[in-house]
Amino acid sequence: MKQNIPEKGAVVQRDRETYAIKVHMPGGFTTPQALRTVADVAERHEIPTVKVTIAQRIALIGIPEEKIDAVRADLGDLEDGATGLCIRYVKMCPGATWCKRGQQVTYDLGMEMDNKFHRLQVPWKFKMAVSGCPNDCTEVCIRDLGLIGTTKGWNIMLGGNGGSRPRFSSLLLENVPTESEALAALEKVVAWTQSLDKKCRIGKVVEELGIDAIREEIFGM
Structure with missing residues (x-):
């Protein structure tokens, strides 16, 4: 077979x-x-x-x-989609550049996320997304890590997944004011994820440790 x-x-x-x-x-x-x-x-x-x-x-x-x-x-030069134990993709909505409901611009930040994180090795499969408003058309709510735009900045969400045991993501940081700060925070979360020795979706880790303990471990908050 x-x-x-x-x-x-x-x-x-x-x-x-x-x-x-x-x-x-x-x-x-x-x-x-x-x-x-x-x-x-x-x-x-x-x-x-x-x-x-x-x-x-x-x-x-x-x-x-x-x-x-x-x-x-x-x-030719067209890149193949990532598979295996890595960051598979970064979903993006049109954001405030095109969408009348967008509260934040997603394109530049989403492309930077893709450049930095696509294919990075992690202990288990990992999916990311960025939505330009709380309508959340890219379903950050069921992604391992993602950003949701608000009128005040970006909410960073952690630990969502679909599958046979779906889980909504948890609020890790609220209203991060700038794109650069949001991206820096994502880098810290991804580095923390890479350090884990657990072979499971990150949502299970959130359930085991609690989002407050994870926030303290990564950001000291």
């Missing part, structure tokens, strides 16, 4: 014969040229299914194993 091929970013599908490769699009933002490349690759290799994923990536689904290397080569 075939298995995932993580070094090639290939995830085996339900038929246990074909694979999916995900193209990383930071925050779901892309270019016409990148989309043309994906379309050309899908047609050239007769890939039967192309899907925009919940993680704001594009998945090419139904690739025979013998075509994986050729597909990856033809995708």
